Amino acid sequence: MVDRIRKILIANRGEIAIRIIRACRELGIASIAVYSDVDATALHVRLADESVAIGPPEASESYLNAPRIIQAALDREAQAIHPGYGFLSENADFADQVSQAGLIFIGPSADAIQAMGNKAEARRRVSTIDVPVIEGYSGQDDYDSIQNAAIRIGYPLLVKAAAGGGGKGMRVVWESSNLHEAIDTARREAKHAFGDDRLILERYLPDAHHIEFQVLADQYGNFVHLFERECSVQRRHQKIIEETPSPLLDESLRSEMGTAALNVASAVGYTNAGTVEFIVDPQHRSFFFLEMNTRLQVEHPITELVTGLDLVQWQIRIAADERLPFNQDQLSQRGHAIECRLYAEDPANNFLPASGPILSFTEPQGPGIRVDSGFGSGDDITLYYDPLIAKVIAYGEDRLSAIRRLQAALRDTVLLGIPNNVAFLLDILSDDAFLQAKIHTGWVEQNFADWHSTGCETPAEVLIAAGLISTQNNLDRPLEQDRSGKDPFSPWKLPNYFRNGVGS
Amino acid sequence: MIFRCQVDNQLYEIKLEWHDEQCHATLRDQDFLVEILDHRPGQIDLRVQDHSIRLYWAEQNGRTWISYKGCTYIVDKPVNRPSNKRSEKSGENIVRAPMPAQVRAVEIMEQAQAIKGQTIMLLEAMKMEIRITAPIDGQVTRIYVQPGQRVDQGQLLFELNSSVS
Numbered sequence: 014m015v016d017r018i019r020k021i022l023i024a025n026r027g028e029i030a031i032r033i034i035r036a037c038r039e040l041g042i043a044s045i046a047v048y049s050d051v052d053a054t055a056l057h058v059r060l061a062d063e064s065v066a067i068g069p070p071e072a073s074e075s076y077l078n079a080p081r082i083i084q085a086a087l088d089r090e091a092q093a094i095h096p097g098y099g100f101l102s103e104n105a106d107f108a109d110q111v112s113q114a115g116l117i118f119i120g121p122s123a124d125a126i127q128a129m130g131n132k133a134e135a136r137r138r139v140s141t142i143d144v145p146v147i148e149g150y151s152g153q154d155d156y157d158s159i160q161n162a163a164i165r166i167g168y169p170l171l172v173k174a175a176a177g178g179g180g181k182g183m184r185v186v187w188e189s190s191n192l193h194e195a196i197d198t199a200r201r202e203a204k205h206a207f208g209d210d211r212l213i214l215e216r217y218l219p220d221a222h223h224i225e226f227q228v229l230a231d232q233y234g235n236f237v238h239l240f241e242r243e244c245s246v247q248r249r250h251q252k253i254i255e256e257t258p259s260p261l262l263d264e265s266l267r268s269e270m271g272t273a274a275l276n277v278a279s280a281v282g283y284t285n286a287g288t289v290e291f292i293v294d295p296q297h298r299s300f301f302f303l304e305m306n307t308r309l310q311v312e313h314p315i316t317e318l319v320t321g322l323d324l325v326q327w328q329i330r331i332a333a334d335e336r337l338p339f340n341q342d343q344l345s346q347r348g349h350a351i352e353c354r355l356y357a358e359d360p361a362n363n364f365l366p367a368s369g370p371i372l373s374f375t376e377p378q379g380p381g382i383r384v385d386s387g388f389g390s391g392d393d394i395t396l397y398y399d400p401l402i403a404k405v406i407a408y409g410e411d412r413l414s415a416i417r418r419l420q421a422a423l424r425d426t427v428l429l430g431i432p433n434n435v436a437f438l439l440d441i442l443s444d445d446a447f448l449q450a451k452i453h454t455g456w457v458e459q460n461f462a463d464w465h466s467t468g469c470e471t472p473a474e475v476l477i478a479a480g481l482i483s484t485q486n487n488l489d490r491p492l493e494q495d496r497s498g499k500d501p502f503s504p505w506k507l508p509n510y511f512r513n514g515v516g517s
Numbered sequence: 518m519i520f521r522c523q524v525d526n527q528l529y530e531i532k533l534e535w536h537d538e539q540c541h542a543t544l545r546d547q548d549f550l551v552e553i554l555d556h557r558p559g560q561i562d563l564r565v566q567d568h569s570i571r572l573y574w575a576e577q578n579g580r581t582w583i584s585y586k587g588c589t590y591i592v593d594k595p596v597n598r599p600s601n602k603r604s605e606k607s608g609e610n611i612v613r614a615p616m617p618a619q620v621r622a623v624e625i626m627e628q629a630q631a632i633k634g635q636t637i638m639l640l641e642a643m644k645m646e647i648r649i650t651a652p653i654d655g656q657v658t659r660i661y662v663q664p665g666q667r668v669d670q671g672q673l674l675f676e677l678n679s680s681v682s
Contacts, residue, residue: 181645198646198648201621201639201646202645202646205641205646359616362615363615365615365616365642365645365647366616366642366645367616368616368617368642370577372575372576372577372582373559373573373574373575373584375573390559396616396617396618396642423587424586424587425587426587427573427584428584428589429574429575429582429583429584429589430575430577435587435589436587436588436589439587471525471527471529471590472585472586473542473547473549473565474563474570474572474585475524475572475583475585475590475592476522476524476531476544476592477531477533477542477544477549477551477563477565478561478563478572478574478583478585479520479522479574479581479583479592480520480522480531480533480542481533481551481553481561481563482561482574482576482581482583483520483522484518484520484533
């Protein structure tokens with residue numbers, strides 16, 4: 014089927030690398046993992062068919078090292094490179110270099126990345142077609158020009174990295190006195206995260222919804238959208254929980270926005286999978302183009318669950334020149350899917366990223382539960398990269414049953430040894446406003462600003478278990494006595510049975 | 518045997534007495550009948566007073582992490598009461614790294630006056646910028662780190678002297 018591609022190099026790490034390895038397996042394609050020095054034994058390296066070291070831990074020396082990655086693909090005779098998300102995925106130069114090297118870049122053309130990757134350019138392109146763009150400014154970005162534009166647009170507004178994504182290099186400014194500092198911070202973050210410190214301004218709608226449309230386009234001019242994802246539950250502009258369908262959209266708004274998304278994609282001759290992001294004003298039920306992400310999204314699984322399509326497989330098949338065998342009318346949403354992101358971050362310490370070993374990770378299971386994880390028990394979370402550990406995704410016949418499934422799944426998730434946001438996610442998922450879908454992009458910050466874990470009394474069961482575990486670990490007298498007891502099958506008699514295999 | 522531990526700064530004492538396959542646990546004058554149903558590395562299934570429960574656990578550096586019904590508890594060995602001797606560097610005069618990070622910039626010189634909330638240094642971890650500010654008004658008496666340096670969680674960053682008016 015995909016004859017042109019027999020081996021793929023995956024220029025990424027963590028859960029998304031593993032997600033792509035799985036798709037390769039299912040298509041009968043070999044996979045090559047790349048890894049930095051700290052990732053030499055990482056899960057994605059262990060699961061791939063082959064692996065290549067690409068440099069020191071700093072991303073700029075390894076996962077962002079385009080020449081090295083392309084050389085690795087050539088050396089191992091891969092036909093294609095999948096960039097995943099983040100890292101080099103939206104780097105037009107990289108896409109270009111991959112093609113120049115005679116390899117297939119699994120994603121859109123360098124031109125499309127160029128056009129959409131820079132937010133200033135994207136705003137210009139989209140404003141020429143019949144799609145509303147949020148009021149903003151993307152001209153000269155010196156202090157004076159930005160200040161003047163800010164006065165025109167009005168506050169609150171958003172200072173954003175032109176090359177940005179993932180909430181990096183982004184600051185909400187509520188009044189003019191904070192503009193200067195926001196510009197400095199955003200510029201520094203942008204420079205560091207994207208190597209490009211250009212900034213743009215956008216009007217900020219505090220009560221808006223963030224709704225994005227997944228599009229898919231083959232190399233023969235066939236475009237479809239795979240409906241929306243509601244991503245309004247955000248903290249510091251980072252999505253935390255995503256779901257589809259959006260509780261806000263009705264059929265007519267959905268179809269209007271879907272058409273707008275297709276218009277945006279076709280305006281730049283888009284191919285492969287991409288996402289068109291909109292801001293929706295719930296009062297006026299009006300929507301504005303925000304940006305287009307020219308790559309696979311973290312939250313792609315919820316779309317897969319409600320449409321039944323495998324997005325990563327379609328990325329590969331489109332790159333291998335296949336035609337989309339379906340048109341828009343043949344696609345539909347079925348049921349409801351919701352995803353949450355498990356981060357190594359410490360809610361007790363202002364949600365700062367945490368690093369260290371995962372002593373134990375038991376993923377939830379059961380009907381309608383999918384877990385895309387990048388790490389397992391014994392693996393290290395390092396501070397070099399994104400703190401995403403895993404995504405837990407639930408599917409149900411309707412919104413409430415999907416939410417209940419996700420809640421149960423999170424309660425079944427065992428993640429020991431590293432601070433994480435599971436308790437925080439559970440509190441959001443059981444909040445009345447969330448259950449009634451009364452959410453917007455500022456909702457988490459307004460309602461969970463000083464969230465802390467409700468410190469409950471330690472249950473007696475936990476203390477008893479701790480006592481039993483400690484007794485057995487110490488291998489002291491009680492055990493010796495027990496070993497001479499009557500029951501030959503007593504668990505306490507097995508030597509060493511109670512040692513933790515991890516980290517000890 | 519008596520087991521002592523500490524969870525969330527709270528001290529607990531449990532008495533465990535074995536009778537064949539059953540254990541009597543006593544916690545704050547309350548008795549529990551406990552039976553081990555299954556066990557494997559990192560997992561223990563118990564019956565406590567007729568209720569079957571499963572707990573997951575892991576250990577590191579003398580700490581035991583226990584997961585029970587979706588909550589995680591960190592069980593520590595009891596620490597000896599801190600000595601009454603007042604620690605020589607108390608409270609908010611010293612600022613430590615909130616997490617492992619890299620120092621990106623130090624925005625003040627030693628001996629300079631800082632006002633509460635003023636940015637003293639910028640740290641970076643996982644591409645996020647973390648602003649470290651002065652917790653009080655005071656003179657920066659000592660800066661322990663320099664740009665580019667990697668710091669561990671809890672590592673001393675700088676010290677302020679609040680007595681300067």
